[in-house]
Amino acid sequence: MAVRLGLWAAGLGLVAAVAALPAEAQTPKRGGILTYVIPADAPPSFDAHRETTYATIHAAAPYYSVLIRVPPDNPASTTEFVCDLCTEMPTPTDSGKTYTFKIREGVKFHDGSKLTAQDVATSWNYIVFPPKGVTSARVSYYEMVDKVEAPDDTTVVFRLKRATTAFLPALADPYTWIYKKEILEKDPHWYEKNVMGSGPFKMVAYEVGQSIKGERNKDYYHEGQPYLDGIIGIFADKQSVRVDALRADRAAIEFRGLPPSARDQLVKEGGKDIVVQDSDWNCGNILTPNHKKKPFDDVRVRRALALAIDQWKGAPALAKIANVRTVGGIVFPGSPLAATKAELEQMAGFWPDIEKSRAEAKRLLKEAGAEGLKFELLNRNVDQPYKFVGTWVIGEWKKIGLNVEQKVVPTGPWFSNMRAGTFDVAMEANCQSVVNPVLDTGKYLPYKVYPENYGGYDDPKSVELYDKMQTETDPKKQREDMRAYEKHTMDTMVHEIVLLYWYRIVLARSYVKGWKISPSHYLNQDLANIWLDKSP
C-alpha cells in the first residue's frame, strides 16, 4: 500500500503506484533483544507533541503509531509516503484541499482499549490547535491546516486552507504520535511522563537518564512485526562511549550518525562485524551574518564572506573528518526541487574558479572598506559538525585576510545571543525531519515572517518570491520559482551562506538486519522491521 508523490505528475502531483517491495535476501528471524545507544542525555519528556529533540524520538518512537510515514522499507525516498494507521493513501478532493483517511480497524492501545479515528483526530487537534495551557511545538508548521475532524470511528478528514504540496510530507512528521483521546482530554500533560501508545513495542521500564526498555507488542497490527522480543535504549551522550560500546558489542547500533573517524576506527578494528549505512542528511550548517551590525549590513561584505569559501574543495576534504559531504543550496540535494551543480555554480561561493572568486571577494571588501575585517563567529558547543565546519570557514576567511575568532558557547547562550542579535556572524543549522523543501526553506525568510531567522533583515522581495513558490502546485514551475528564491537568498542579497549538507553514517553490528537509513535521524525509528541474525 504505497503511494508515490511524483512532483512532475499532473494535478497535485499524486500518482498511485504500488512500490515493489525490495526482495530481502534473507527471511527475518524472530526473537532477540536489541540494545542500542541513544546519543543524548534523557529527553525532558516523552511527549513528542511538545518536544523537538531526537532524544524523545529515539527513546519512545517504538511505542507509538502515526497516521502516515516514510516507507520503512525505502525511507531514503524523499517523495513517497505510506500508511501506518490508515488503510490507504487518499487522493485529495475539493481541488486539493480535503484529505480523507480511513483508519485501520482492530488496532489496540497497549492498555487493551480500541484505537479509533477519534483518537487520531484528537491527537492531531492537540498538535495543530493546542488548547489553552497545552504546549505544541508544531503549530506554525501546520498553519495550512484549517480543520481536523472524525465524522465516524473509521474516518479522519483534514481540511486545508489552501492546496499545497507541503501538506503530505508535513503529515508524515515523526513527532505526530497518536495518543488516546480519553487520556489527553483528562490530562493533556499525562503523556509527558507516561508512555502508552499502540506501536510495535510496549514500554516496560525507564531508568531516568540511563535506559529505556520495551517488549514486543503481541497485538501489533503490521503482519508478523515486530521481529524482536525486546529493545533496550541506553542514553550515552559521549561519542567515545558509543564507539567503544559498538566495538565491545555492548550496543548493537547507534541511529543518529557517527563521524568518519569513528567509522574508520570501527571498521578497522571490527572488520566484518561492523556494517556501515550512510546517506545525505536533511540538515546543513548555515552562516547567518547579522544584518543589523556594521559592516554586515553591506551586501558586498556578506558576498565576500560567501565568495571566500571553497565549497567544492572543502566538501571532499571535510568528509574525511566531519559529518558533512554534499555541496548544496537551500534545498536538500536529494530532492527533485534541489539545484543542480550547474545551477549552484552560478551563485556566490560556488564558482568553479576559486582564485577568481577570492579575488572578487578581496575587491568587494576593499570597495566596502572592510579589508582585514576582524569579527567573531558565534558557534554552538557541538563538535560534529558545528565546530569542524567553523574551523574550516575561519581558515577559508583567513585566505582573504579576515581575522575571525570562534566564540563557542553552550546551546542556551547560543540561542539567546542569536535571538537578542548580539553576534557578528552565527553558525546555525537548518535541520529538518521529513524532506519537505517548501517548508524547510521557510528558514530563509525575514524574521517578521519567520521568527527563527536571526539575520535581522527585512526584505519584501524575499517574501514575495517565497509565496510565489509555495503556492505553486505545478512541479516544474515550482522548481523555477524555488531557483529564483534561492538565487535571491544566496547570491543577490546573500542573506544566508549555505554550507555543506551533513552526512549520516550509521554504524551497527552486522547481525542487525532490516533497518534502512533515511535522510533524517528523526525518521523510521519505530524499529518494527529490525531483526537479529544470530542464534539466541
Next chain:
Amino acid sequence: MHRYIVTRLLLAVPTLAGAAALVFILMRLIPGDVCVIRMGAGGAHVDQSMVDLCHQQLGLDKPMILQFLNFLWSYVTFDFGTSMWSGNPVTHEIALRLPVSLEVAIMATVIAIVIAIPLGTISALKENTWLDHVVRVTAIAGIATPSFWLGIMSLILVLNISAMTSGKPWMPPIDYVPLWQDPIRNLSMVLLPAITVGYRYSAVTMRLTRSAMLEVMREDYIRTARAKGLLEQIIVNRHALKNALLPVVTLIGIEFAFLIGGLVITEQVFNLNGIGRLLVQAVQNQDNVLAQALVMLVVAVFVVTNLVIDVLYAWLDPRIRFS
C-alpha cells in the same frame, strides 16, 4: 566543646546562604532560557506564545527577587522543588543518581588509602633513594595527567587487551545496575572509573603522607624514642604514622567530599549516570531549580565534612577549642 560545635554550626549558615546567592545569580547570568532550549534545540519553530506559556508554568515570569526569596524559603521548609527540565521532583532526580557517585567515591577512596599510605610511608623512610624517586614520579604523573585522557585511554587499553587475549573486545557495562541486584555487573562497571579516579586521588594522598611522615620523623619525640633504642618498626607504626596521619585523614575527608558531585568528567567518560553529569546537564539545560539543588547538596556535603574534621581536630588538640 559544645559551644565550639555550636559556633561552627552557626558559621556554616552564612556559607550556605552565600552559596545559594552565588548559584542563583550565576544561573541567571548565563544567557539563555530553559524553555527556548527545550523547544528550539531540535531545530523546530519556537513560538513566542509557547515560550511565554512555558515561562508562566515554570514561574520564570516572576520578578527575580521574588524567585530568590521563594528559593530560600522553600529550602527552609525542605521543599526542593521540581526540575524545570523534566518536571520530576529534584529529590527524585538526585536520589536516582546518588548511588553511582557514592559507590565510585567510596571505592576510589579505598583504593587511594590502600595504595597511598604504605607507599607514602616507605617513600618517606627511604628518602632520596631510587625507590623514593620512582614512587614520587609515579605519583606526580598521576596528578599531571588530564583525567579525561586517563579515562579514555584506560578504556581503550582494556578493549585492546581483551581483544588480544580472548579475541573479543570487552568493556565495562554502560548501564548501571545496583550492587544488590547484580554485584558482578555492578562492580565490573564501577571498578575502572574508581581506579582512574583512585590513581589521581592516591597520588595526592601519597605525597601528603610522605611529607607529613618526613616532618614527623624529624620531631624531638621520635629522636627520643630512637635514643631509647626502640625498634624502628615500632617507632614508625606507633609514634610517627599515628601523628602523620592526622593531616592525611583531613585530606581524604575533603577529597571524598569533593568526589560527590566532582566527578563531572569521569562520569561522562564512563557513561555513569551520576551527580556530576547531572550537574553539567542541569547547567547546560538552564534548569535553575535542579542546578541550585545540586549545588546546595555539594556545598552542604563540603561544609559538613569540614565541620566534622574541625571538631575532630578540636577534640584532639584542646588549644584550638579555647583559642
Next chain:
Amino acid sequence: MTVIAPNSAETLADEMLLRKRGPLRATLDFCRRKPLGTLGLAIMLIMFAAGIFADWIAPFDPEDNDFNAMMQAPDWLHVLGTDQFGRDIFSRLVFGARTAMLVGFGAAGVGGVIGLVLGVASAYFGGWFDLVFQRVLDVLMAFPLIILALAVVSVFGTGVFNVIVAITIPLVPRCGRVVRASALAVREVPYVDAARALGFGHTRIVLRHMVPNVVAPFLILLSAFVGQAILAEASLSYLGLGVQEPVPAWGLMLQGSAEDYATTAPWIAIFPGLAIVLTVLGASLFGDALRDAIDPKLRDR
C-alpha cells in the same frame, strides 16, 4: 583549610642562608641536591622558551589548514605528523606552549596575587573583615568549580583571556587561605608590633613586613597552580568550553583527537597529551623541590 602555619623563624633562617650563599651558588646547590627538581626546572624553561620563540621555532603556520596533507604520519617535513585539518602538529605544539604558559602563569599569577593581597589583608586587619573574608572563601571553596567556569565561559565566551578568568577564580580562595595562615603567624611577631607602635601606615607595614614573610609558601603554591591551571584548561576543553579552534592549545588538541584518533592516527592524540603531562610534571617536580629547599615544614595543599 588545615594548613599548619609554618614556623616563621625557620623560614627566615632558611631564606637568610639562601641569601648569604648568593643566587648562583644557591642555584648550583639546589641542582646538586634536587636532581628531580632540576629536571622539572629544565622542562619548564624549555616550554617557556618554546612559547616565547614560537614564531622562530615553528616551521609552519599553526592555523593554516592544508587539505592536501590531512592526518599524515610523522615524516621529515612534519616531524610530529599533521592533524585532521592538515596542520603541522609540531608547530601547533610549539605555539600551544605559548597558550599553556599564558594560561598557566596567567591564572596562577593573577589568582595568586589576588589571594596574596586578600589573605594578608585579612590576617592583618582581623575582626569583621577577616570573618567576612573567611566566609567568602568558604563559599568559593565549597562551590562546584565547573559551574563557575561554565558561567564565565557562557557569559563572556571562550577566548584565551576568558578561560584564564574562569580558571583563576577557584585559585584565589586556595591561595588566600594559605597566605592568611602564614600571615597570621607573623602578625604577632615583635617587629610588626614595633612597626605599628611607631605609627607606620597599614600599607607600609603590610608591604614591608608581612608580605615578605609569606613569600615562601606563596611561591610554592604558585608553582603548583601553574600545573593545575594547565590541567584545568584541558578539562574545560573536554567539556568544549576551553580555548577554541583555530587557536593552538594543548587541551583543545587533545580533546578532539583523544576520542577520534587514538587508534587510527595516534600521533594526533599522543603528542599533545605528552606535552601536558610533561609540563605539569615539570612544574610539580620543581615546586616540590622548591618547597623542600625553602621550607621543609610546609605541607602541600
